[in-house]
Amino acid sequence: MRRILRLLGIALVSATAIAEPGRAAVEAEPPLRETWPHQGIFGTWDRRALQRGFQVYKEVCAACHGVKYLAFRNLADLGFSEEEVKAIAAQYTVRDGPDDRGEMFERPARPSDRMPGPYPNEQAARAANNGALPPDLSLIVKARKGGENYIYSLLIGYEEPPSGVVVPEGMYYNKYFPGHFIAMPPILQPDAVTYADGTKATVGQMARDVTQFLAWVSDPKLEERKGTGITTMLFLIALTGLLYAYKRRIWADVH
């Protein structure tokens, strides 16, 4: 009898484990619907917001998240001068080598280098975060349903759990995160950064700024794409009109 009960218990546990994906149906709240300067056909980046967002990333998020596809030289797109980009790069050290004695060495980063991440490998990242893995943020806006709106909502979505909900050790309650329990602490606190342009660093402001920065890192060719698109479409509309007129003329004797 005991054995049968134990088997039943195992069966139950494994059944719930299989049903696990279904449990992700602790539906997260749909993200807020914000408007962004870069959305729409004519949308372009708000470069001052991108620079502020870069500051938030650098001073807050970079402690745990990398943006491995971002090279320092790309920062010129945010409106930084060549000198400023060099200066930013020089604040970081990268591993290079081997030199002519076969040794690896460290040197200040150059604009052509990619931004070094906070951890040497996944294990180190997990060890520093209670076993959770802070994902690389280079593509995060494209890699989440809801894009900018989701990232922004997530960053401001921390709150007290509803009564009766027990938040597991090392987790935090966030109403926009699928399943509600997130391993990332509510890291944005008022005045976590001091903006050079005097903008007040509220949580909402920093969240909006860093979200726009991350949108740019995910899609750095957005302006080039839309700009080319508008020219191409204008040309195509004219061409289509011409071809239609030409087609009518050629077909005139058939109808």
Add this chain to the structure above:
Amino acid sequence: MASDVEPMVLKNPTLRWIEERLPILSFGYRHLVAYPTPRNLSYWWNFGSLAGMILVIQIVTGVVLAMHYTPHVAHAFDSVEHIMRDVNWGWLLRYLHSNGASMFFAVVYIHIFRGLYYGSYKAPRELLWIIGVVILFLMMMTAFMGYVLPWGQMSFWAATVITNLFSAVPLVGESIVTWLWGGFSVDNPTLNRFFSLHYLLPFVIVGVVFLHLAALHTHGSNNPVGIDLTKKDKIPFHPYYTVKDLFGFAVFLLVYLGLVFFAPDLLGHPDNYIPANPLVTPAHIVPEWYFLPFYAILRAITFDILFIPAKLGGVIAMIASIAVLFFLPWLDTSKVRSARYRPIYRIFFWILVADCFVLGYVGANPPEGWLVTLGQIATLWYFAHFLVVLPILGKLERPLPVPESLSAPVLPRGAAVPAE
């Protein structure tokens, strides 16, 4: 055909010299210039040439992408991001190629439904139709393997789910899967062979497209009235249809490039921007939109049928959903081609279109609750349309009077042809 064609006159001596030794000029002339085409084709007849143009676009963008892409599990995702960020116009190439695949299917699906509506699969065009179904099948293989190449989460898990289907084959299933993978899971050997085949298959498609055209040019295009046309109801392909196809292509480009420039990721899945991770299963694994109806049919068989287990049943149903098209010319027993003169068939046609959308919707959502039943009903209807409705309808339906030619007035059935 060649007999209806105005002969080609070559004045230039160099061209004449070439033509005498290699009759390629007269070949092009016969098939692209003088080729007699029905004068009453509607814009639904633009989609064939459109599909051909997209095939060329896919091959050109694909070959250039392949110059920058690395088929290795450790580098594939990075190399696609390298294309998106560092290669000049790389983002354009990739978005043209990924959205091009979507447009290819959209255009080919419209092309196929055009054929269904106007009975283009009926004698003497059965082989033309069958070759078309072969192209569809090759396109599906190509697109499936292409989707694996960027090695994102959906790439990896789609590859895993679809290749795993072969394990449903009795006895040798597991061995087949191992053979397909080149190992014991979807891994580097799988990615390598998928890249190799993804490069190869489009050129096989080009070959089959030539067969498709050869069959087409043997009896000429069908037309909205669905009757065989005489010489006086035909016009030369050039300039009439060259300019009409070009105009259609320009309209198509407006839609396609609109997507590419202003919503390039609209049809993609966000999870494919997460690098493949064999240890993390996405909450919902869904294929690209153009496979959703087939995915719904695959998942509709949730029960064993006699000795056939549910999984194998699903695979069989999915394959059968395409294979049934091979038999369509003989399943449809009506002598009348065009739905214009088949009032009842016309209704069933639109029900089938709606049914495919329902299947697509079911395929896009997790198989829970009433959606399972809906998917099963829609699957049942899909097969019933071809296997039950069409054979019976052809016998029972009373078609409307079909005109003798494009210029002839429609006569009531049985009425004598008035003397001229």
